Amino acid sequence: MASAVVNIATAALDWVAVAFDAPFAGAVVFGVHINGHLVAEVLLIAVILFQLTRKSYKPPKKPLTEKEIDDLCEEWVPEPLHPPITKEMKVEPPTIESAAGPHTIIEGKEVVNFASANYLGLIGNENIIDSCVASLEKYGVGSCSSRVFYGTTNDHIDCETRIAKFMSTPDSILYSYGISAIFSVIPAFCKKGDIIVADEGVHWGVQNGLHLSRSSVVYFKHNDMASLESTLEKLTNKQAEKVRRYIVVEALYQNSGQIAPLNSIVRLKEKYHFRVILEESHSFGVLGNTGRGLTEHYGIPIEKIDIITAGMGNALATDGGFCTGSARVVDHQRLNGSGYVFSASLPPYLANAAIAAVNYLEDNPSVLTVLRRNISLVWEGLSDVPGLIIASDPLSPIVILKLKNSTGSLKSDLELLNKIVERVLVEDSILIVSTKRSVLDKCRLPVGIRLFVSAGHNESDIKKVSESLRRVACENWPDIV
Incomplete structure (x- = not known):
């Protein structure tokens, strides 16, 4: 078949060549020499013009x-706006009816709260409340506009200046919502x-920022420097040297509680010429001798980290987030950070609360000693819980x-853990949570029970949660071992 088509095409070309070389293919008109090639080109242009001027066919x-x-309306089925509702989605979590301090109220009953990231115990702090009241009296509740x-x-x-001074960086920029900082910065x-290149254990806010960037994202094994x-x-x-390259990690991982080995990350960054974006929402105000985060914890000069972001809803007991670094990094975001340009700015009283919280941390470094003592007591109390491991x-x-022996199914593991969480709340009035994930969260780490330890907890609170978890785990022993 193919050879026949080739033969036909060859014969046609031979015929055209003979025609152009024939006597009638060349002529002189008004002193102008016209040959076969010129005639063919004129005809071709005429055909193109004819096709361009034709009206397109429209069916009647x-x-x-x-x-x-009516038939089309009956057959039409709208696309669902959300995934199918499962039995697990219908379960309503407990509702906190008061401030989320070390002790809170659920359904009119006081419970010990290990479900809020109130690391420094500053929720309800009088100095912070007074600063909020002063700002409310001056500026009102909200600014009703974006920063630009x-x-x-x-x-x-003042808040941006205070954070930059605390972190020893040239400048900082505020975002109106904690999680919007990281997924606007990226x-x-x-x-x-x-x-x-991102750690596979990063939380949903980081994942969303990676998705919105449309960059080529490659994940490495969680906290594995060899990977x-x-x-x-x-x-x-x-080829890669011509594009921008970044390493994105959390200082303290929300999904695992692990601390990133920043010394190794900086070494690899310098060796392979990458930039580092460090998310410090859970390490700011916690790690380091004075709470300045992961760089202080490892004794690494902060200028070696290109971009640092953090939410202020954890250690600082307020809301919003910030990014800190060089003046060039900050200035770029004032025109390109979507959460900064297009969102209403952080309510002024929350910015003032952040200033008061940073001042408190700087004036009371002993709060970090209390926090670390409480973490040590929790480890001591939970080190031998049957079927579970820290x-x-x-x-x-x-x-x-997490479970010492997984069932092999994420759903089954969560069911076991949620059973323990529910019993601890109902029977012993202690609020803890499991590491639930939405359908949008692509984190690949195992699920577990998560406790947020606060400097506001006392030894009695820690003893109570340890004994409760040990008792409930023992009673669920056949299911979790």
Whole structure:
């Protein structure tokens, strides 16, 4: 078949060549020599012009009958706006009816709260409340605009200056919502075609930022520096040198309670010429001798980290988030950070609360000693719980208990853990949580029970949660071993 088509095409070309070389294919008209090639080109242009000027074919419009319309309406099935509702989704979590301090109220009953990341115990602090009241009297509840219009007050500027001074960086920028800091910062600097190497255990806010950036994202094994170096080595080539390259990690992982080995990360960053974006929502105000985070914890100069972000809803007991670093990094976000440009600014009283919280931390470094003592007591009390094992770092205020022997199913593991969580609340009035994840969360780490330890907890609270978990785990022994 193919040879026949080739033969036909060859014969046609031979015929055209003979025609163009024939006597009638060349002529002189008004002194102009016209040959066969010129005639063919003129004809070709004429055909193209004819095709361009033709009206496109439109089939005659025939209106649908009422019966046809009714049939189409009956057959139409709208797309669901959300995934199918499962039995697990219908379970309502307990509702906190008071401030989420070390002790709170649920259904009119006081419970010990290990479910809120109130690390320094500053929820309800009188100095912070007084600062909020003063700001409310001056500016009101909200600014009603984004920072780039008329949503900037002196409280915002003072808060940015205070955080930069505390962290020893040139400048800082505030975001109106804690989680919006990281998923605005990443797309502000990382674009389509860039390369991002991220830890597989990062929380949903980081995942969302990675998705919005449209960059090429490669994950490495959680907190595994061998896996990170192998990944960086594979991505380092002549072509990769022409694009921007980033390493994205959490200082203290929300999903595992593990601390990132920043010394190794900085070494690899410098070896393979990557930039580092460090998410410090759970380490800011917690790690380091004075609570300045992971860089202080490892004694690494902060200028070695390109971008640092953190939410202020944990240690600082307020809301909002910030990014700190060089003046160039901060200035870029004032025009490119979507959460900064397009969102109403942080209410001024919350910015003022953050200033008061940072001042408290700087004036009372002993609060970190209390926090670390409480973390040690929790480890001591939960080290021998039947069927469960502590999977977090000994210095982490996020204590993760996971099953010693997984069932092999994420759903089954969660059912067992939720059973323990519910019994601890109902029988012993202690609020703890499991590491539930939404359908959007792509974290690959095992699930577990998560306790947030606070400097506001006392020894009685810690003893109570330890004894309760040990008793309930023993009674559920056949299911979790």
